[in-house]
Amino acid sequence: MIADSISQGFQWNFNENDQEFSLHGSLRPQRSEEMNSCISALENSVSGVSGRFYVNVRRLVRMNNVAFHAFAGKILDLVRGRSDLKVHVTTSSVVGWATRKFAVLETMSENITVGEYDNEFYPGQTFLEEGGFIPILRTQTKLTWRHERAILQRHGLEPGLQVADICCGIGDFAVLLQKEFQPDRLVALDHSRSSLDYARKVATDFGIRGIDYVFGDASEMLLESDQFDFVTCRHSLQVFDRPELILQELLRICKPGGRIYITNEKNSHCLGEPRSESIQRTYNEVARLWAHFNMDIELGPKSRRYLIDAGLEDIQMESFMVTNLDGDPQDFADIIQSWEDVYAGKMAVERGDSEEQIREFRQGFQDHIFAAKHPRGYAGWPIWVASGRKPK
Amino acid sequence: MQATSEGMSLNSDVPQMLHMDLDIKDFCSDWAHCDLMSGYLARMVSHNRLDSLLFSNLYSSALNELLETVFRVHGEDGKLECAVRRQGNHDRIELTFPADQPTFETYRQAIEKVQASDAEALYLEALFTEDEPDAGLGLLELGVDYGARLTIDRLENGRMCLVAELALEDETE
Incomplete structure (x- = not known):
């Protein structure tokens, strides 16, 4: 299922600013001479750099030993020939063979290091993966599904389609899709191994079959082109610093x-009564906090622009509000409490906020919970849905 | 090219998933056949794995190295048969092809290196040699890097069978 367009042939390029030489595609030559122009380009690139030289093989999907012998051998020659030169090779864990294959270079020279590109993919991924966030994600999906179940149909989802859920997280939305819409095929992709492990376990426990959970980088997927009728990506463009990718x-x-169907938030529009001012203040701060970590939790209403700029047509857009009246108010309160734990308890701390700032920040979340659980209160969390058609 | 699915091999208790065969001369008429066959078969056997993308990528890499080895070292006339089998997380690739005695001997020596106690050192040595890489490098890589169990069998009619047993899915977790 590796994309044909990626596996056909290979390219390389050198980014002088980053001192980075990148290889893309599939490299399975018969003879090492077929690598000559690539090796020359590598030599030329290295000749102009000082300090650390980066070799990026994240998008190198396939490589045989002929190619590795020529390419890795040249890297080794280069570091042995220049004592000032250090080389770092960046691989991707999405490409299973790459890290262990290139890792042997580390054993050949102390001036070569090899590392996987993973941890910095989503700026907020580590916040979300740590500390018991999974139950809250399940609650969020439970509350949003009450609305999206009908919305998805309005945006064109129907049984029997080929569906991909990109950035599927813990996979609970994919399970609901599978049950409700019976797609012919459902691929659920995420870049968090722990979330996928959880997703597979839930699917097994619940006897759900037919969901293909795959590990992958949403900005550089190895899935083939032009194969899905309906592609969902929920609450994810907002946690990525380059949503257009x-x-x-x-x-x-x-x-x-x-x-293509996307959902995103605009957290500064979270609301509640009573104590609306405190709530508003905190959610305005949430927007600034996310921006500090290069994430845009205000992306929701910008979805239409993003879809148009991406070249989609027939854009449909709407919004819905998850509220304390969607079932048990405690569910809503649990979500807000988890936000407080992550945003105030971790992200604000990492940003360097003072104790006083954090105390004030926390207050708005507590007031939102107060509004949610108040017998005459109202609390809301707005979400924007947008979809567009890929031109024929 | 012939393909069958399902069924058990006469000489293996591991269920067969696919069998392909083609004339060794046709196979060796184009180097790209190694890539095409490994990519095609990897797709066919990966759909119901724990992670189909990761598995397909690893399986294709392993099978490609086997096919490239056969492309370089094989006998004159006859079919190349490729059978892939699976039982649980255990995958088995069987390549049967024409092999005269020197060809078989080449494979025997390569397998000996894979099974040697210093296989890892031999692998690094082969990988970074100044000369052209040895034809057995791919087998060494499979043994050392993929943890594959490699065996060969001498068959009648001047043929041999190269078998690789792999547990790729464990590696992806």
């Missing part, structure tokens, strides 16, 4: 005529 990939894997 993900959109390009969603567009690529979507069939011409298929639809």
Whole structure:
């Protein structure tokens, strides 16, 4: 299922600013001479750099030993020939063979290091993966599903389609999709191994079959082009510092005529009564806090622009409000408490906020919970849904 | 090219998933056949794995090295048969092809290196040699890096079978 467009041939390029030489595609030559122009380019690139030279093989999907012998051997020659030169090779854990294959270079020279590109993919991923966030994600999905179940149909989802849920997280939305819409095929992709492990366990426990949970980088997926009728990506463009890259990939894997469906938030529009002022103040601060970590929790209403800029047509957009009246108010309160724990308890601390600032920040969350549980109160969390059709 | 699915091999208790065969001369008429066959078979056998993308990528890499080895070292006339089998997380690739005695001997020596106590050192030595890489490098990599169990069998009619047993899915977790 590796994308054909990626596996056909290979390219390389050198980014002088970053001192980075990148290899893309599939490298399975018969003879090492076929690597000559690439090796020359590598030599030329290295000749102009000082200090650390980066070799990026994240998008190198396939490489045989002929190619590795020529390429890795040249890297080794280069560091042995220049004592000032250090080389770092960046691999991707999405490409299973790459890290262990290149890791042997570390054993050959102390001036070569090899590392996987993973941890910095989502700026907020570590916040979300740590500390018991999973139950809250399940509650969030439970509350949003009450609305999206009908919304998805309005945006074109129907039984029997080829569906991809990109950035599927813990996979609970995919399970609901599978049950409600019975897609012909459902691929759920995420870049968190722990979330996927959880997703597979839940699917097994619940006897859900047919969901293909795969590990992958949403901005550089190895899925083939033009194969899905309906591609969902929920609450994820907002946690990625380059949402347009993900959109390009969603567009690529979507069939011409298929639809891309995204949901995002605008946290500063969270509301509640009573204590609305305190609530408003805190959620304005949430927006600033996320921006500090290069995430845009205000992205929701910008969805239409993103979809148009990505080249989609027939854009449909709407919003809905998850509220304390959606079932048990305690569910809503639990979500807000988890936000406080992560945003005030971790992110604000990491930003360097003072204790007083954090205390004030926390107060708005507590007031939101107060509003949610108040017998005459109202508390809301707005979400924007947008979808567009890939041109035929 | 012929393909069958399902069924058990006469000489293996591991269920067969796919069997392909083609004339060794046709196979060796184009180097790209190694890539195409490994990519195609990897797709076919990866759909119901724990992680189909990771598995397909690893399986294709392993099978490609086996096919490239056969492309370089094989006998004159006959079919190349490729059978892939699976039982649980255990995958088995069987390549059967024409092999005269020197060809078989080449594989025997390569397998000996894979099974040697200093296989890892031999692998690094082969990987970074100044000369052209040895034809057995791919087998060494499978043994050392993929943890594959490699065996060979001498068959009748001047043929041999190269078998690789792999547990790729464990590696991806």
